[in-house]
Amino acid sequence: MSAPRTTVTTQVGIVGGGPAGLMLSHLLAKAGIDNIVVEKRDHETIRTTHRAGILEHGSVKLLNDSGVNGRVLSEGHRHDGIDLRFGGRSHRIDFQDLVGESVWLYPQNEVFVDLAAARERDSGDVRYSVRDTEVLDVTTATPKIRFTEADGTEVEIRCRILVGADGSQSICRRAIPADVRSDHFIEYPFAWFGILTEAPPSAPELIYARSEHGFALISQRSETVQRMYFQCDPAEDASAWTEERIWDELQRRVEGPDGLELKRGRIFEQMVLPFRSYVCEPLRHGNLFLAGDAGHTVPPTGAKGLNLALADVGLLFHALDSFFSAGSSTLLDAYSETALRRVWKAQNFSYWMTSMLHTRSDATPFERKRSLGELAAVTGSRYGQQYLAEGYTGWPDN
Ligand SMILES: Cc1cc2nc3c(=O)[nH]c(=O)nc-3n(C[C@H](O)[C@H](O)[C@H](O)COP(=O)(O)OP(=O)(O)OC[C@H]3O[C@@H](n4cnc5c(N)ncnc54)[C@H](O)[C@@H]3O)c2cc1C
Incomplete structure (x- = not known):
């Protein structure tokens, strides 16, 4: 006979320990909101996977001001412009002169290292190397995440809010029925x-x-x-x-x-x-909310993927804080529509940069x-x- 399933209760259950999931977990914990993250990969695999590298100033501010640590500013490189090169000549776009802002070159694996270390430092509950993740009852007041721990223990997390931050192959997204979900997709x-x-x-x-x-x-x-x-x-x-x-x-x-x-x-x-390019509309179903690549992906030309994930999380955090600390659902109700405004601007920007520069x-x-x-x-x-x-x-x- 198999061992009985272990049940744990928390306020927010998060599927996915990438930048979106860990950043949200960190912000919630700082505000005193209990949460658990489940992640199917191990720490070392995520740490050594190379992906994005450019952080917008808003992403840098979020990492820095929320007390993750100061490494993004001390070890990241500020870039005040880029070169557009065509006809064999470079044309500098001077960000500081044009809009008074910069971006930071800081690899996604370093963002992960910083966030994972901050969760460990603050005794956060992040469970790596889980398998067979399932999400259930997302339209009820007690959504659930079921999974198997690395040691074989079967666990059920009962939460008030479930966040799908599980990347472009999201299983959480599939919990939104096809007849209430629009999948906007181009290759x-x-x-x-x-x-x-x-x-x-x-x-x-x-x-x-x-x-x-x-x-x-x-x-x-x-x-x-x-x-x-x-x-x-x-x-x-x-x-x-x-x-x-x-x-x-x-x-x-x-x-x-x-x-x-x-x-x-x-x-x-x-x-x-x-x-x-992909967008799921809406980014909410009942008490399930999608953030980051789980809800949308962009071609990398505009360096928007990681930044959009962090922008979603900034919004979702304020909405959850308002829900748990003041009992207000207003920001949660507006989350999908508000987040999607930025998502579509970023889709357009990424599409525009891609089509202008490629042949x-x-x-x-x-x-x-x-x-x-x-x-x-x-x-x-x-x-x-x-x-x-x-x-x-x-x-x-x-
Ligand atoms: C090769 C590559 C290059 C890129 N380059 C750029 C770039 O230059 N600029 C840019 O802005 N963006 C880039 N991106 C996109 C960027 O990496 C993503 O937008 C960003 O990682 C999104 O963060 P996220 O947390 O939403 O998703 P992810 O980083 O994908 O994190 C999701 C996490 O969920 C976990 N997970 C998935 N399913 C489950 C499950 N069932 N149970 C538990 N855990 C699960 C995954 O293991 C993963 O760790 C690139 C992507 C790739 C693949």
């Missing part, structure tokens, strides 16, 4: 070939390059590790590329009369990242020239530059 006809390399930075700021051979992003991670991407076919086999071929491909996409030369180094990760393989000469006209219009006008700078550094409100 793009290209992907990014991404590498991590042991090399010094090739430029002081990020370079977003459009060339006749396709798009490339020359990004960074640290003084010694760099992240770079180039546009490729979604069916591309990353393992079939030699280091030399990858470097040659990247180089020819940034070539220009200024002689920009990429600094090469050993490549220690190469992968193909598919491009999708479809079937693009006509007219379409190629039109995109160059768009880039010239944006970089040649202060208004155009400001539109980009505000979207990239993050809109002040939803």
Whole structure:
């Protein structure tokens, strides 16, 4: 006979210990609201998975002001602009001059390390390496999360509010019946070939390059590790590329009369990242709320995914605080609509950056020239530059 299921009770049950789930857990705990996070991966796997790297000023403020720790400011790198490169020439978008804001280069794994350490420091209840997670009764006053602990113990969490922060393959989202949920989805006809390399930075700021051979992003991670991407076919086999071929491909996409030369180094990760845009509407069903990639995903061109996840959490935290401390449902009732306003702005920004900078393989000469006209219009006008700078550094409100 199997052992009986262990039952625990809390105010907020959170599925997913990525940036959204851990940040929410941290904010709730600070406000005295009990919560438990269940996460299917182990700490080491999450810590060593490389994903996003650019934080908007609002994300940095959330991490810093909520007392996670000060590492984002002491170890992150402030970037006051980016280069848009086309026709072989770079055009700087000066964020500080245009909108008085900056972004921070601070890898997502460091955000995870900081949040996980803060939860441990504050005796938070985060259960890693769980399996067979299920969510039940989400429209009742006692939603439940069932799962199996790493040691085989079967557990049921009974909570007042259940938050799905379980990423793009969300099981929580599937608890919203198909007839009350709209899935808005598009796929793009290209992907990014991404590498991590042991090399010094090739430029002081990020370079977003459009060339006749396709798009490339020359990004960074640290003084010694760099992240770079180039546009490729979604069916591309990353393992079939030699280091030399990858470097040659990247180089020819940034070539220009200024002689920009990429600094090469050993490549220690190469992968193909598919491009999708997705939004689930609404982000709430009964007492289940979705946050982050569980509710929406964007192509990475606008560096919005992680930032949107943290923006959702900021909103959801205030709504939950108002619900538990003042008994008011007003902000919870408005959560989905308010969060989705920012989500759709970010969808538009990511789509716009993607279509302006990439070249479809079937693009006509007219379409190629039109995109160059768009880039010239944006970089040649202060208004155009400001539109980009505000979207990239993050809109002040939803
Ligand atoms: C390769 C890559 C590169 C990216 N680059 C960028 C970028 O440059 N800029 C940017 O802004 N964004 C980027 N993103 C997107 C960004 O990483 C995400 O938007 C961000 O991680 C969202 O955070 P989240 O907490 O919502 O979801 P996640 O980080 O996906 O966290 C969800 C967590 O839930 C856990 N989970 C899932 N299912 C279950 C379950 N059934 N039970 C328990 N736990 C579960 C997962 O293990 C995971 O840890 C990138 C994504 C990828 C994959």
